[in-house]
Amino acid sequence: MSRGRPSRVELLHGTLDLLILRTLRPGPRHGHDIGKHIRRTSEDLLQVETGSLYPALHRLEAQGWISAEWALSEKGKRARYYRLTAAGRRQLESEQSRWRAFARAIALILSPAE
C-alpha cells in the first residue's frame, strides 16, 4: 500500500502500541487522527497501515490501556475517540523507558564513542 514515498521506514514489530499510547498522551483522538498524527510527526517516515491500526486500537482497549467513547468530531460527525487510561499511562511510561534503553543500546553499537 505504498504511496510511492521512497524513504518510508517499516514499523518495527511491537512499536505500534507504544506509538499509539504516546500519541494519546496529550488527549483523546479518533483512529484516523492517530494514524495521521503518527505519519506527520514522523515526517512521513512512519506509515501506519489501517489494517494494523484498528486491530491494535481494539487490542489496547481490550487490555484496558485505552478507553473509547463516541463523540462528535470537529466536523460534526460521530467518531470513536480513544483516551489513555491510568493503566495505559503507566504502560506508556514503562514502554518508553524500555524503548529509550533499547535505542541507546543500538546507538552505542552503531556509533561507538571513539
Added chain:
Amino acid sequence: MTFLRKLLWLLRRRQKDAELQEELRFHLDEDAADRVADGLPPDEAQHAARRALGSLTLVQEDTRAAWGWTLVEQLAQDVRYGVRMLGANKTFSALAILSLALGIGANTAIFSFMDALLLRSLPVPDPQSLVTLAWHTKKPEMHGSNRHEDSYDDPDGGFVGGIFAYPAFELLQRDASVFTSVFGYQGAGDLHFAVNGRAEITSGEYVSGNYFTGLGVSPAAGRLFTPDDDRAGAPAVAVIGYALGQARFGSAANAAGKSILLDNIPFTVVGVTPPEFFGADPNALPNVYVPMHASLLLQAGDRYGRAAARYADPNFDWIVPMARLRPGVTAAQAQAALAPVFAAWKAATDTKRPKADLPTLVVRGSAGGLDGLRRTYEKPLYLLLGLVGLILAIACANIANLLLARASGRTREMAVRLSIGAGRLRLIRQLLTESLLLAGIGGALGVAFAVWGIRVLTLLLLDGRGDVPFAPEIGVNWRVLAGVGVLSLLTGAAFGLVPALHSTRVDLTPALRGVDRRQSTRARGVNTSRALVVSEVALTLLILVAAGLFLRTLSNLESIELGFNRKVLTFELNARQAGQRDPGILAFYDRVLVELAAIPGVEGATLSDSPLLGAGWSATTVAASPGPSKGSHVLTVGPRFFETMQIPLLRGRAIEARDRAGAPYAAVVNDAFARTFFGSADPVGRHVRLPRPCPTCDIEIVGVAANTRYGRLREAPPPTIFLSYAQAIWGPVGEVTYAIRTAGGPLETERAVRDIVERADPTVPIARMKTQQALIDGMINQQVTFARLCSAFALLALAIACVGLYGTVSYGVARRTAEIGIRMALGARRAAVVWMVQREVLMLAAIGVAISVPAAQAASKIVESFLFGTQRNDPSTVATAALTLAAAAVAAGYLPARHASRIDPMAALRHD
C-alpha cells in the same frame, strides 16, 4: 477484569460489530476528505481511501480477533462443522448416538427408580429420628408365629424378628431416656367396612394410641388417636385414610364423626389421615386404623380365643414397634441403653428358647421406616443396575471403536488440513468437539429414553402390586441424570481424544498419497479396535447368559405342574365379618354354592377356606393313631372340591355332602401326606387327630388325592390334609373361597356370580375375584419382568456388539483392499476371501467368549436366588448364549465379507 469485559463484549457482539463498521466508515470518510483537501476529485479520493484501507473484511476480522472471543467463534465453527460431519455419516452417527442414548437412558431410569424406592423416607416430620426396633438371634427361627413380613433370615444364618410381645412393647415404652415415644402397629388384615348398608372389604391396621403423635401426623379432618382411645373398654373409634373418606363420605371433613360398621361392630370415625400418609408400613397400606385394644372387639370370635390373652403373654410376638429418638441420641446409643433392659426381661420371661439363644435388642435408624420396601426391591434393582451398567460399558466401547475407525478413515483429510497450515491443537480441538457433540446428543436422547423407561419400569416392576403408594411420583432424578450426563461427556472426551491424537500425528507425504492404509504402522489402531470388540463380545455374553437363565426360569415357572386346573375362577366371601353367625352362615354359603353351580356353562363349583395358591398357608401338627405326629398343611373343603379343581383321587372317596356336622369326621390326604405318615401302607381307613384345634376329634381318612402345589408356587407339594368345612374341626367357619370351573372363559361368569352374591346378601362383598392363573401371574410377576427386561437388554447388547464387529471388520477390509485384490489376481476364490474375513470375525467372537465364560460362571452367583428349576451355570444356557453370539457375529461379518469378495482385482490394484 479483562475476562469480565470480554464477557460483556460477548453479550453486546452485534452492537460491537455495528460500531466497528461505523468507525471504519468514519475513517474512510476522513481519509477521503484529507485527499480532497490534497487536491483529488471527490470520487477518486473515495477510491484511493478504499485502496489504502485494503480489504475491509480482513480489517474487520483482525479487529474482531483483538476482542478476544476467537475461542468462542472457533467453537461455534467446530460445532457447525461437527454437525455437518455427523450428517455426512448418518449410519455411524445414528449407531453411536443410539447406543449411548440407550445406555444412558437405561442407567438413569434404573438409578432414579432405586433412589425413589430405596432411599425414600416416610412423609412425616423429621423422618431421620425414627428408628425401628427388632430382635436378633444367632440361630435360625422356624416358629410359625415369628414368620411375619418384618421378620427375615439374617445373611449370617441368624434371624431378625420385627414383632414383639405386648409386655415387651410396654417395657420399651417405660424407658423415656432415649426415645420421646415408642409406638407400634399390627396389620388387621381384611376388614368388612360398611356405611349405610353398603359394604366393602378394606385393609385395616391396629395402632397404638400414640402411633399418630409419635409419627407426627396431623389429621386432615377431625382428630387422630390419643392413648385414651387405646384401652380395653374404651369407646370403639376408628381413623380412616383420606382416599376412603373421599370415596365413602364425599370428603374428609364429612367423614369425621360418622358411624360405621367394622366386621359388623359399630365404630365412630373420629378423624381422617392426610392424603400423603400411607401408614408406617409400605407393605400394608391400610385404609382403616383402629386402636390396638379394638382387637378385643374385632377378634372376639377368634379361632383360638386369644384376643385378650395375647396382651399378657410374654411369649407371643405380634406388635411391630417403632420409636422416635430424643434429639442428640443416636440409634446405637439407644440400643446400648435398652439392650440390657430387654435382655434381663427376656431372661426372666422367655420359655420358648434355651438361655444361650435368647434374642438381643436391635435399634436401627430406618430413615423413615421403609425397610420392608427396601428389602423387597433392593436385590432386583441392584441386579438390573448391574445389567444396564454392562450395557453402558458396551456402548462406550462401541463408541470408542467407531470413533477410532472413523478417525483412521479421515487420515487423509487431516493430512490435507495439516499441510495447508492448520494447527494440530486446533484439529484435536475440532475432533474433540465432534465426539463431545456425539456424546451430548446421545445424552439428550438418553434423558428422553429415561423418562419413558421409568414409566415402563413402574409398570413392569410394580404392576403385580399396584399398591405401592408413591409409584406415580417416581420421576427422573436430576442428580442422577447430571451424573450420567457427565459420564457420557467424559466418555466422549476420553474416547474422542485418543483417535484425535492418533490421527493428527501423521506423516504427511504418504498420507496424502493415500498409501498409509497398507502400512503396518497402523496395526496399533487395529489392535485397539480388536481389543474393544472382544470386550464388547465378552460383556454381551454375560447379558446373554443372564437373559437365558431368566427365560429358562420363567418357562420353568410357567410350566410348573400345579396338580389342579389353573383356569378355575376363585373369589372370597366372609359372611361372619358381615354379621352372620352359626348355624345360618353354613346355610348361606351352601345356598350360594348351589346357585353358582346352576349358572349356565359352569361345570363345577366348590368352596374351601382359602385358595390352594395364595392366602392359604396354615400348618399344624397332625397325630396319626397309630402312627407318627408330624407337621401338615390343613385345608377345609366343601363337596366336589377335587372334582371341580380336577385333582385326581388315587384311592377311596372325596369329601362329600354327607360329611356334615354330626356325621363321623372325614378327611382326604394327599399323596405326600400318605407317604410321610404311612410309607407305602394304605392310609384309607386310618385315623388321625389334630391336637391343636380339636384334640378329641377322631378323624378317619377316607381317600387319597394326588399332590398339588399348596401356598407357594415354588415349593414342592407339602403333606396336606383336607377336612370337611361343614364339620368345622378347624374352628368356626369364617372366610371361604369359592372355586368355579366353566366351559367358556371364566371371566364371562363373573357378572352372574356378582348377581348371585348380591341377591343372597348385599352386605357381603366379594373379594379377590380372579382365576388361579391370574394369581400365579401375580406371583411370578418379578420373574416375568426380569425375563422381559433381560431379553431386551440382551438384544440391545447384541445389536451394539454386532455394530462394533461390523465396524471393525469393514475397516479391516478397507485397509486390506489392495492385499485382497492381489490375492484374487493370483487366483484366490471368492469363498476363500469370504472365509478369510469371517475367520477374523469368528476369532474375535471366540476370544470374547473364551474370556467371558469363566466370568459368567462367577457372576451368575449374583442371580442364583432369582432362578428356579435351573442351575446358575447351566451348560446348555451358556452354550445357547455362545452360539447366539457366534451367529450374530457371522451375520455382522457377512456384509464386509461379501464386499471383500466382490473386490475387482484391477480396481483394487489401481486403488491408491
